[in-house]
Amino acid sequence: ISSSSHARKEGWKTWEIDDNDLPQLKVNQTRLMAELHHTCQWGSGVPWKDATDPSTQTGMSRLALSDADKAARDWFVETTRSLGCDVTVDAMGNIFAVRPGSYGPKGIPTYCGSHLDTQPAGGRYDGILGVLAGVEMLRVMKEHDVETAYPVGVVNWTNEEGARFPISMVSSGVWAGEIPLERAHALKEVGGSGATMRDELERIGYLGTVPASYEAMPMAAHFELHIEQGPILEAENRRIGIVEGVQAYRWYTVEVVGREAHTGTTPFSARADALLTAARMIAYSHEIAVRKYALASTGILSLSPGSVNTVPGKVTFSLDIRAPFDKTLDDIERTLFQFDFRQIVSSEYTKGRELSFTWTVDSVSPATRFQKSCIEVAKSAAESLGKESSRNVRVMTSGAGHDSVYTSRRCPTSMIFVRCRDGVSHNPEEYASPEDCATGAEVLLQSVLRYDRLRYF
Amino acid sequence: ISSSSHARKEGWKTWEIDDNDLPQLKVNQTRLMAELHHTCQWGSGVPWKDATDPSTQTGMSRLALSDADKAARDWFVETTRSLGCDVTVDAMGNIFAVRPGSYGPKGIPTYCGSHLDTQPAGGRYDGILGVLAGVEMLRVMKEHDVETAYPVGVVNWTNEEGARFPISMVSSGVWAGEIPLERAHALKEVGGSGATMRDELERIGYLGTVPASYEAMPMAAHFELHIEQGPILEAENRRIGIVEGVQAYRWYTVEVVGREAHTGTTPFSARADALLTAARMIAYSHEIAVRKYALASTGILSLSPGSVNTVPGKVTFSLDIRAPFDKTLDDIERTLFQFDFRQIVSSEYTKGRELSFTWTVDSVSPATRFQKSCIEVAKSAAESLGKESSRNVRVMTSGAGHDSVYTSRRCPTSMIFVRCRDGVSHNPEEYASPEDCATGAEVLLQSVLRYDRLRYF
Ligand SMILES: NC(=O)NCCC(=O)O
Ligand SMILES: NC(=O)NCCC(=O)O
Numbered sequence: 009i010s011s012s013s014h015a016r017k018e019g020w021k022t023w024e025i026d027d028n029d030l031p032q033l034k035v036n037q038t039r040l041m042a043e044l045h046h047t048c049q050w051g052s053g054v055p056w057k058d059a060t061d062p063s064t065q066t067g068m069s070r071l072a073l074s075d076a077d078k079a080a081r082d083w084f085v086e087t088t089r090s091l092g093c094d095v096t097v098d099a100m101g102n103i104f105a106v107r108p109g110s111y112g113p114k115g116i117p118t119y120c121g122s123h124l125d126t127q128p129a130g131g132r133y134d135g136i137l138g139v140l141a142g143v144e145m146l147r148v149m150k151e152h153d154v155e156t157a158y159p160v161g162v163v164n165w166t167n168e169e170g171a172r173f174p175i176s177m178v179s180s181g182v183w184a185g186e187i188p189l190e191r192a193h194a195l196k197e198v199g200g201s202g203a204t205m206r207d208e209l210e211r212i213g214y215l216g217t218v219p220a221s222y223e224a225m226p227m228a229a230h231f232e233l234h235i236e237q238g239p240i241l242e243a244e245n246r247r248i249g250i251v252e253g254v255q256a257y258r259w260y261t262v263e264v265v266g267r268e269a270h271t272g273t274t275p276f277s278a279r280a281d282a283l284l285t286a287a288r289m290i291a292y293s294h295e296i297a298v299r300k301y302a303l304a305s306t307g308i309l310s311l312s313p314g315s316v317n318t319v320p321g322k323v324t325f326s327l328d329i330r331a332p333f334d335k336t337l338d339d340i341e342r343t344l345f346q347f348d349f350r351q352i353v354s355s356e357y358t359k360g361r362e363l364s365f366t367w368t369v370d371s372v373s374p375a376t377r378f379q380k381s382c383i384e385v386a387k388s389a390a391e392s393l394g395k396e397s398s399r400n401v402r403v404m405t406s407g408a409g410h411d412s413v414y415t416s417r418r419c420p421t422s423m424i425f426v427r428c429r430d431g432v433s434h435n436p437e438e439y440a441s442p443e444d445c446a447t448g449a450e451v452l453l454q455s456v457l458r459y460d461r462l463r464y465f
Numbered sequence: 466i467s468s469s470s471h472a473r474k475e476g477w478k479t480w481e482i483d484d485n486d487l488p489q490l491k492v493n494q495t496r497l498m499a500e501l502h503h504t505c506q507w508g509s510g511v512p513w514k515d516a517t518d519p520s521t522q523t524g525m526s527r528l529a530l531s532d533a534d535k536a537a538r539d540w541f542v543e544t545t546r547s548l549g550c551d552v553t554v555d556a557m558g559n560i561f562a563v564r565p566g567s568y569g570p571k572g573i574p575t576y577c578g579s580h581l582d583t584q585p586a587g588g589r590y591d592g593i594l595g596v597l598a599g600v601e602m603l604r605v606m607k608e609h610d611v612e613t614a615y616p617v618g619v620v621n622w623t624n625e626e627g628a629r630f631p632i633s634m635v636s637s638g639v640w641a642g643e644i645p646l647e648r649a650h651a652l653k654e655v656g657g658s659g660a661t662m663r664d665e666l667e668r669i670g671y672l673g674t675v676p677a678s679y680e681a682m683p684m685a686a687h688f689e690l691h692i693e694q695g696p697i698l699e700a701e702n703r704r705i706g707i708v709e710g711v712q713a714y715r716w717y718t719v720e721v722v723g724r725e726a727h728t729g730t731t732p733f734s735a736r737a738d739a740l741l742t743a744a745r746m747i748a749y750s751h752e753i754a755v756r757k758y759a760l761a762s763t764g765i766l767s768l769s770p771g772s773v774n775t776v777p778g779k780v781t782f783s784l785d786i787r788a789p790f791d792k793t794l795d796d797i798e799r800t801l802f803q804f805d806f807r808q809i810v811s812s813e814y815t816k817g818r819e820l821s822f823t824w825t826v827d828s829v830s831p832a833t834r835f836q837k838s839c840i841e842v843a844k845s846a847a848e849s850l851g852k853e854s855s856r857n858v859r860v861m862t863s864g865a866g867h868d869s870v871y872t873s874r875r876c877p878t879s880m881i882f883v884r885c886r887d888g889v890s891h892n893p894e895e896y897a898s899p900e901d902c903a904t905g906a907e908v909l910l911q912s913v914l915r916y917d918r919l920r921y922f
Contacts, residue, residue, distance in 0.1 A: 129778070269890070286744075287748045305738070408727055434727040
């Protein structure tokens with residue numbers, strides 16, 4: 009292959025490649041951003057309070073497997089095909105677009121990827137930037153007629169957010185063999201319509217026939233560009249984060265069952281108030297998280313029957329707890345569910361009168377360490393960008409889960425973070441500057457190229 | 466009129482009527498209960514856990530102005546017409562069925578009444594018993610060819626529960642001139658469909674042309690039979706409560722606005738968590754109520770955007786506070802909204818970062834005293850029922866609001882309570898025994914007859 013002779017021979021275990029031995033490819037910032045906002049026509053959501061840039065006057069609301077998601081997927085398939093890719097859809101609707109390498113189409117590709125689905129009131133960058141940067145990578149490669157030894161791929165993972173079907177990264181989880189296909193297919197959408205993932209995959213035409221599996225669709229490596237979603241890079245005035253791991257998190261559903269009663273005639277001593285109990289549990293979960301330096305959050309709560317003058321008989325709520333170490337979550341889980349929630353249920357006010365609660369674990373994402381090979385490749389790609397670049401780069405941990413968590417179970421993986429304003433994410437006002445997006449895309453492109461070189465030598 | 470000469474002449478201010486001077490009319494218990502359960506075919510709701518009586522194997526779910534409510538109304542109109550009544554529907558859909566008196570149809574009627582609407586997960590007795598006992602009264606009067614001096618009426622009030630359109634007793638409130646018609650007509654149903662009371666009155670054909678007003682439809686008195694909905698009669702083993710007043714209550718909507726954020730990447734210090742704040746407010750409102758010997762309850766709560774991994778940006782919840790004295794509610798209102806809720810919003814955890822709340826008063830039902838005339842009439846009617854009857858009767862206050870609260874602003878009013886099992890109401894398992902229902906209906910019938918006699922002399 010043409011540029012292979014420029015690469016220094018160092019073998020698999022080292023990752024130093026002289027910058028001069030790599031094509032100095034630039035991404036086209038204007039094109040990248042225009043294309044990103046173009047795709048945000050599908051599922052554009054809540055308007056900003058004070059948007060000045062017309063291209064970002066709304067956030068996004070593109071729930072997984074919705075009609076809007078289908079439109080974005082159709083665009084992705086068409087576009088990557090037109091850039092010379094073979095496109096494969098698996099049984100979870102994951103879309104793999106692969107550009108052949110010089111060894112021919114049969115080699116295991118080096119991938120980059122992320123997701124096109126969003127939160128119900130989300131932004132234009134979370135996930136979308138990673139996929140669009142992958143498409144920009146394909147464009148740059150085509151434009152400059154770049155050859156790689158191995159195929160290079162871009163993957164769009166299904167329902168990363170877990171917002172519609174409440175397991176995050178569920179489809180990379182199935183691919184990694186960590187979540188059973190049947191469980192994922194049977195997941196029901198939040199809100200009670202009863203529609204399952206399988207129903208919706210079928211409805212929008214993305215229930216592929218290829219097994220969702222790392223065996224059917226192997227990856228040599230997985231790089232993911234993403235906005236940080238937190239405040240660290242901005243606070244430290246750095247442009248790029250290289251992610252070496254992801255904190256642990258678990259999602260639960262808690263159901264509190266009490267007894268419907270009249271709000272005007274039922275003394276507190278005779279109540280089994282499911283909402284008052286849930287309110288105490290939510291407040292308490294926050295307190296225990298503060299004590300243990302963890303996070304606890306409730307994003308969904310529903311109750312019945314829902315009448316001003318009826319004490320709720322049933323409340324269901326989600327609980328999301330996170331911490332750097334799995335052990336912290338073990339502790340919190342045991343303490344909350346075995347002791348503290350039980351005590352709240354039988355507290356002096358409610359007197360335990362017919363009150364009870366049940367809990368289910370909906371998903372577990374253990375603390376994750378990415379692989380040194382990918383971390384170092386991404387780091388040197390970032391540092392090669394400019395004179396002061398090492399000052400601009402920070403190695404860090406992710407507070408959010410990503411599909412890279414699951415790919416790292418089956419292939420070397422790392423992530424590249426760019427700053428987002430005020431650290432705000434899962435919010436329509438999520439924002440990353442065009443310059444930062446382009447820089448991130450360039451680091452992604454260089455990481456994939458470097459990795460390909462390293463595999464070859 | 467035939468039996469007038471049997472009544473002792475005592476004038477308006479006294480209410481002693483010798484039992485021997487009144488027709489000793491019995492209600493037909495079997496017929497009353499059969500008819501009650503017959504009408505529960507329209508809107509039957511949640512099944513009981515362990516119903517043994519097949520006629521009560523479900524609770525009720527007959528929201529005001531639903532199709533089920535229309536069916537029950539149609540039955541009421543048809544049935545009372547067939548019993549010789551003139552039927553009038555007013556602009557709030559209140560239905561007045563009037564049986565002429567011997568003075569002719571123009572006299573002001575003595576009414577009994579209640580409501581046919583129910584909670585979303587309600588029972589077969591709350592409201593329904595009062596209307597059905599009124600129909601049974603008409604049947605007994607027809608059967609025994611009873612004459613009254615003045616007309617006697619049965620009224621079905623619209624949306625007493627406030628469960629669908631969130632002001633309780635809204636239509637008797639309009640009738641009494643205490644709630645503007647426009648405000649009532651514009652009330653939107655709970656849950657966000659946007660349908661108003663006026664839309665729904667029109668849709669089911671119960672938007673009458675007669676003004677909803679005590680001037681257009683005057684009442685000489687209003688008696689209401691109702692289940693107690695509380696535990697006192699059962700605890701004291703008494704059969705009948707005579708209601709001399711109703712505690713004060715107010716309904717509020719509280720909206721907490723924070724900021725959507727990622728649950729995994731946003732430190733507590735950077736959050737404005739609308740649900741955590743609402744949970745603290747709900748827990749706190751309970752505490753203050755306990756301190757002030759009042760009640761506080763939240764029956765409705767909704768949030769957005771509703772995703773496991775997004776901190777809710779907005780939460781709206783209802784707050785229902787009650788106490789015997791208006792002053793207690795003044796105090797709680799001031800303390801909560803001017804001080805304590807503000808403090809929760811700016812607490813150490815949330816740091817007041819962009820958190821704010823607003824509150825609206827949705828309805829105010831001041832503490833109510835019923836009139837001595839009606840109280841005494843109902844009491845002597847109850848005591849005349851049997852040897853030990855005075856031991857069986859208790860004068861009491863109602864914890865729940867009733868249409869009688871508003872009628873008492875414009876005419877003498879009282880209520881008759883019968884026991885309900887475990888004091889449970891606003892619950893599918895609400896239950897009153899056939900014997901107690903029939904006894905209550907008999908006291909109601911006797912109260913209306915006695916009142917008619919007293920008006921005449
Ligand atoms: N990146 C991201 O927001 N992923 C969703 C999974 C999570 O909740 O961390
Ligand atoms: N009786 C009854 O449940 N009325 C509804 C109004 C209230 O909440 O008290």
